[in-house]
Amino acid sequence: MKRLAGWMLASPATLAITFLLVIPVAITVGLSFGSPGQGDWGIVQPYADFFASGFRRNVLWRTFTVAGWVTVISLAAGLATAYVVARCPPWMKSTLIVLAVFPLLTGVVVRSFAWLVLLGREGMVNQILQATGLTDGPVAMLYTPGAVIVAMVYIFVPLMVLVLVGVLENIPEDLLQASSSLGAGPVASFFQITLPLAVPGLIVGAVLVFTASFTSYATPHLLGGTRQMMMGTFLQQRALVAFDWPGAAVVAAIMLAVIVATVLVMTRLARRLNPMAT
């Protein structure tokens, strides 16, 4: 009886996700494989083709490095900021949180566009560089990996700050008081108490930022263009410009595999590294 009631209530969402997400995505993954008799590699021939192409390998590698840098920089900046925010007096803390939520709620297109304006030939960054005499002429900053990284860090730092403020607030204050009463300075307390306890939260933040930047489209499209293609922009180009659907399916399947592997490995790691777990 309970079983039936539970299934009846859960069935619309279950059916919707199964038929409109699981099956279509499974079809895409299926499409990414070739036919058994084809080429030297049989059904994995399309993947062999993907990795045989220097251009495609570059796209994948660039996506990994950009997402990696974005994750590392966002973690460092986010942790330092969250550390200060979590220790502010309450009124200031809530103001700082509101100021971090605001950019988070603003669309990715708008936030990427801001950097398109800032980093352009006539943009503010170039104006400042020339006014201070650091460079003679305008520097070409758009359509470089650096531009994509800066804009993505900009997009993901608020998320990281909010995740980590929550994590740092959950660390019992008694532990820090105990460590300082036992003679540890703030730096020692940070590295011996706060950081180890924050590791599971840091991993959650890192996974969120890595997966989101690995699969993003708008930012690499606007700031990387066709010169600095990443997996997201390459998938769009294969599917909607070249109409190479099997090729697009391979890109989609690789993205999916990277994301699922990252999430599985990192959640397992988070569980193992959690000092509070028994």
Add this chain to the structure above:
Amino acid sequence: MTTRIHPLLILFTLVVYVFLLGPLIIIFGASLSDTTYLTFPPQGLSFRWFQNIWDISAFRRTIVTSLQMAFLGTGIALVIGIPAAYALNRYRVALPAWLSTLFVLPILVPEIVIGFSLLRSVTVQAGVPVWYALLIGHTLLVIPYVIRVVSASLASFDFSIEEAAISLGSPPAKTFFTIVLPNIRSGVIAAFILSFITSINDVSVSLFLTGPGVSTLPIQLLAHMEQFFDPTIASVSVVLMLLTILVMIIVERTLGLAIVAK
């Protein structure tokens, strides 16, 4: 907490916040410029780029579509997501554990992969009209948010209140609407707002599901940027930011912003 924070750390935090908010202020300034190209600081002062949003029919049309997708998609997601969240909490032991994993799949699977797969299966193979395919995409996208936020609020709901009402003779469906729903109201509102914002800002799913005559505002913004680099984009961005501020004020008044921070 009264531990002293190193001044350098405070300075760094200040820099991070300037980095976070500076670019948005620059967009605001650029939208008021009287020039035909984007520039900051603005030269002259004019609201004509705001007028321009209304004059370009593509913007008018896509704003309407975006609002339709956000309201309808979120509405449908609430109608199918709330019962699912309820079932997950009320009948947890009777339902398989993989069900909650299934419900987070729309967040786990990259949005761009979902968009591409829907284009292939729903638009091309099943022949579903573009507008409906787009609605399907937006609904799927927000279901996990609805289920997660509503579940969180059901987790602190005391189901014995519901049992008391039922044992006093109230029919289950009526009990849900008169007892359960009012108690999880703040969760439902939070789920609505979070979903609405996710839907209105979405690029990666919509990218593949827009077609001739049917597009959303973010996709139209990208298309406009390919051709023009005038302050219209900045003024649209400002309108979107003002909308965001409005939403934040409403949230603050009704629920407190702590809900969004989670």
